[in-house]
Amino acid sequence: MASSSPRLQGKTIAVTGASGMIGVYLCRSLLAAGARVVGVVRNPSKAAFLADEGVEFRQADLTDPAALEAAFQGCDAVISNAAMYVASKGFGAWQAHLTANVDGTRNVFEAAHRAGVKRIVHVSTFGIYRWSLRKPMDEQWPQLDGQRRKGGTYRASKQISEDVAWQLARELDLQLTTVRPSGVYGARDPNTMAMVYKALKLPVLVLPSIGFPLVYAGDVADATAQALANDAAINQAYNVGGEGHQLSSFLRAVVRARKKGPAILSVPLPARIRMDNSKAGRDLGFSNRDFDEALAKVVAEDRARR
Secondary structure (H helix, E strand, O other): OOOOOHHHOOOOEEEEEOHHHHHHHHHHHHHOOOOOOEEEEHHHHHOOOOHHOOOOEEEEEOOOHHHHHHHHOOOEEEEEEEOOOOOOOOHHHHHHHHHHHHHHHHHHHHHHHOOOOEEEEEEEEEHHEEOOOOOOOOOOOOOOHHHHHOOOHHHHHHHHHHOOOOOOEEEEEEEEEEEEEEEEEEEOOOOEEEEEHHHHOOEEEEEEEEEEEEEEHHHHHHHHHHHOOOHHHHOOEEEEOOOOHHHHHHHHHHHHHHHOOOEEEEEEEEEOOOOHHHHHHHHHOOOOHHHHHHHHHHHHHHHHHH
């Protein structure tokens, strides 16, 4: 996790979605950097253990502008992290994602402005890009058309969300940074790790294996904390992603961390999605630790909470 930063010592940072998987790591990175952390959540009991670690909870929903404004009072910065990510389709799913990811972003930014907060880091995703197998995607890579629902419900709504963030930053004179993680894994992960744990119950796992960028949530959180500590990050976007390892390599690392699991038979395909993370490396000190180191922490924490 991030080491103490003089720029964040004594600062009060609000984190929306603090009880979610990435949110927990964000809170811990900020605490390690010396900040006072305010977790803005719908249900504080979902991550009550963070209160023992020093997080102050304030209750607010993304759909409640007045509650958000109250939650941001006295804060020096906001990390706009809360979002909906559900692999579902149809009109109802689209409307739900628009409400959480687009309207929610608008409500957070406008509430921060009314509360007198100027500094915001918005957690976006590499899903806003038009994915390519040709070469690594940098921050200037073409984005998909979210308004036409390209890329699916989640990716499209997040592309619109980041557009809204930049628009409001200009209109409200906010100091914005966006971070764009690739596929994120960590403890308490209801998406990537939940699917992996389920798959690893099979006696043998056979799969075609492409290269896909997976990133440890703790490394995303550390980079986000560094973005708040670095004024050069204002008005910048940063890729914070993995290197495009074979998915079979990730699954085998999970098996090693758990010290049990099936034989994994893979057919490596000559295809991979890659990200250029060099900008975040230069400005934020970002690096993505190897699977074995990160997964040892993830598996241990998941076991401890069961």
